[in-house]
Amino acid sequence: MAQESPTFSPLYKQIRSLIVQALEAGDWQPGQTIPSEQELALRFGVSQGTVRKAVDELASENILVRKQGKGTFVSTHQDPRAAFRFLRLKALDGRLVQPKSMPLECMRAKAGPEAARNLGVEVGCPIVMVRRLLRFEGKPVVIDEMYLSGDAFPGLTMEVLKDWHGSLYSLFESRFGVRMIRAEEKVRAILADKAVAEVLGVAESTPLLSVERLAFSYGDKPVEWRRGLYSTEDYYYANELS
Amino acid sequence: MAQESPTFSPLYKQIRSLIVQALEAGDWQPGQTIPSEQELALRFGVSQGTVRKAVDELASENILVRKQGKGTFVSTHQDPRAAFRFLRLKALDGRLVQPKSMPLECMRAKAGPEAARNLGVEVGCPIVMVRRLLRFEGKPVVIDEMYLSGDAFPGLTMEVLKDWHGSLYSLFESRFGVRMIRAEEKVRAILADKAVAEVLGVAESTPLLSVERLAFSYGDKPVEWRRGLYSTEDYYYANELS
DNA sequence: AAGTGGTCTAGACCACGTC
DNA sequence: ACGTGGTCTAGACCACTTT
Structure with missing residues (x-):
C-alpha cells in the first residue's frame, strides 16, 4: 500500500x-x-x-x-457565569464575586518590541493600550494594563469603555467581533510601587500577584497581551490541577 | 411510562x-x-x-x-514529564526544569482544626507533617509544608524521604498506593519572613507566592493539604485558561 | 499476521425542552 | 407531537506497534 x-x-x-x-x-x-x-x-x-x-x-x-x-x-462572554473563566479570583471564603470595571486610560500607540513579539505583529504597528481598575464589592483589587492590535479594535476609546457595563471580553466580542478563546498566564509575586499602591488602596511594598496574560482568538492568534496586578488581601487566585 | x-x-x-x-x-x-x-x-x-x-x-x-x-x-507520577502536572513552575524563558527535593522535617502529630477540616478527618486524628525544600538548577525556589492523613502513610519517615529520588507523589504512589488525581490551588502574594528568606536565599520581605493546595485521590477524597512558598525571581507559575 | 486503539457509519432508543 | 442533544449498539475499516 x-x-x-x-x-x-x-x-x-x-x-x-x-x-x-x-x-x-x-x-x-x-x-x-x-x-x-x-x-x-x-x-x-x-x-x-x-x-x-x-x-x-x-x-x-x-x-x-x-x-x-x-x-x-x-459560547459568549456575555454570560455572567463565564466571567470566572478568565478571571480566576474568589473571595477568601470561596465566594464568586462579580467585579466592576473602571477604565483609567485608553490611548493608541505604536508597538514596542515586547508588545510586537507577544502580539505577533511588526514593531511600530498601531496598537491600543488600555488601563483599567477592577473593583470587587466596592474595593479596588486589580489594576490591568493591556495591549491590543489596533487594527482589530477600531474606534475603541475611553468613551466606549466608560459606556460599557460588563466584562471587557464581552465588549470585544459584541462590538469588535473579537472572541477570546483561551489564554496563557504567568503568575509571579511582586511589590506594589507607590503609584500602584495608591490606586489599589494598599500600603507601598504590599505583595501583589503579577499576572501576565496572552489571550488568543480563533486559530491561536494572539490578540491581547496584558499584565494585571492583583491585591490578594481579600481574594485569591483559584486554580484547578488535573 | x-x-x-x-x-x-x-x-x-x-x-x-x-x-x-x-x-x-x-x-x-x-x-x-x-x-x-x-x-x-x-x-x-x-x-x-x-x-x-x-x-x-x-x-x-x-x-x-x-x-x-x-x-x-x-497514568503514573513516575513519568518525569508528569511532574509539571502538579508543579506549574517554568523558568522565565519558558524552559521546564526538573527540581530536586530535599526533606527538612517529618513528624507525626494530631490534626488541628484546620488540617482536620481540609483532610475531612476528626480533630485529633493522626497526621504526618512534612516540610521540604525544592531546588531548581541548584537554587532553592520552593519551600513546602504538607499535612497527610497518618493512616494512609504508615512508615513515612525522614529516612524514607531522604532515600527517595523522584517526586513526592511518585513516592506516595509506589510506596503507599496513594495516587493523587487532581488538586485545587489558592494562590496569593505574601512577604518572606526571616526564617523563610534564609532558607530560600532571598532578602527578608521579598514577595513570594503562597500556594495552598488540597489534593484528592480516587473518589474525590482529600488526602494532602499543603502550603508552598514560591520564590518567583527566576521562575513563574504557569497557567492555561480555556 | 495479529492485536491494540482510532475513525466512521447507520440505526435504534432515551431524556429534555418546546409547541 | 416534535425536535434537539445523549446513549448504546454492531460492524467495517484505518493506523500503529509488536510478534
Whole structure:
C-alpha cells in the first residue's frame, strides 16, 4: 500500500475546522444556536456521529456549549457565569464575586518590541493600550494594563469603555467581533510601587500577584497581551490541577 | 411510562466507576496497561463503544493514558514529564526544569482544626507533617509544608524521604498506593519572613507566592493539604485558561 | 499476521425542552 | 407531537506497534 497520509487528518478534525471557519466568518453569533447535528451532517456530507465528535471537541474547549433538548450554542462572554473563566479570583471564603470595571486610560500607540513579539505583529504597528481598575464589592483589587492590535479594535476609546457595563471580553466580542478563546498566564509575586499602591488602596511594598496574560482568538492568534496586578488581601487566585 | 430515573446514570458512567474501582483496588498498577477495550466490553457485558466512552473520560482526566497500537495505561507520577502536572513552575524563558527535593522535617502529630477540616478527618486524628525544600538548577525556589492523613502513610519517615529520588507523589504512589488525581490551588502574594528568606536565599520581605493546595485521590477524597512558598525571581507559575 | 486503539457509519432508543 | 442533544449498539475499516 502507498503510505499516502503523512498529513493524515481525521474527518471529524476537518469538520471541526469547517465549524470554526463558520464561527470566524460570523455565520453564527455568540449566544445563538448553531444548526442541529443532523443538518450539519447533511451539509458536510458525513454521518451525525462524525459531526458529534467535532462538536464534542469544541464543547470541551468552551467554544460551543451543548444544551440537551435545546441545541448547541456559540459560547459568549456575555454570560455572567463565564466571567470566572478568565478571571480566576474568589473571595477568601470561596465566594464568586462579580467585579466592576473602571477604565483609567485608553490611548493608541505604536508597538514596542515586547508588545510586537507577544502580539505577533511588526514593531511600530498601531496598537491600543488600555488601563483599567477592577473593583470587587466596592474595593479596588486589580489594576490591568493591556495591549491590543489596533487594527482589530477600531474606534475603541475611553468613551466606549466608560459606556460599557460588563466584562471587557464581552465588549470585544459584541462590538469588535473579537472572541477570546483561551489564554496563557504567568503568575509571579511582586511589590506594589507607590503609584500602584495608591490606586489599589494598599500600603507601598504590599505583595501583589503579577499576572501576565496572552489571550488568543480563533486559530491561536494572539490578540491581547496584558499584565494585571492583583491585591490578594481579600481574594485569591483559584486554580484547578488535573 | 413510569418516570423511573430520578437518579439516571448512563451505562458508560457505571463502567467508568467499575474501572475506577478496579484502579482503587490495585487490580492494575500505575504504568501498566489495563485490559483491552474488547476484553473490558466482554467482562462488563456492554459494547466496545460504551467502554470507549468511559475510557475517553478517564483519559481526559489524566487517570488513564491511551497509546495507539499499544494499549491503555494507568497514568503514573513516575513519568518525569508528569511532574509539571502538579508543579506549574517554568523558568522565565519558558524552559521546564526538573527540581530536586530535599526533606527538612517529618513528624507525626494530631490534626488541628484546620488540617482536620481540609483532610475531612476528626480533630485529633493522626497526621504526618512534612516540610521540604525544592531546588531548581541548584537554587532553592520552593519551600513546602504538607499535612497527610497518618493512616494512609504508615512508615513515612525522614529516612524514607531522604532515600527517595523522584517526586513526592511518585513516592506516595509506589510506596503507599496513594495516587493523587487532581488538586485545587489558592494562590496569593505574601512577604518572606526571616526564617523563610534564609532558607530560600532571598532578602527578608521579598514577595513570594503562597500556594495552598488540597489534593484528592480516587473518589474525590482529600488526602494532602499543603502550603508552598514560591520564590518567583527566576521562575513563574504557569497557567492555561480555556 | 495479529492485536491494540482510532475513525466512521447507520440505526435504534432515551431524556429534555418546546409547541 | 416534535425536535434537539445523549446513549448504546454492531460492524467495517484505518493506523500503529509488536510478534
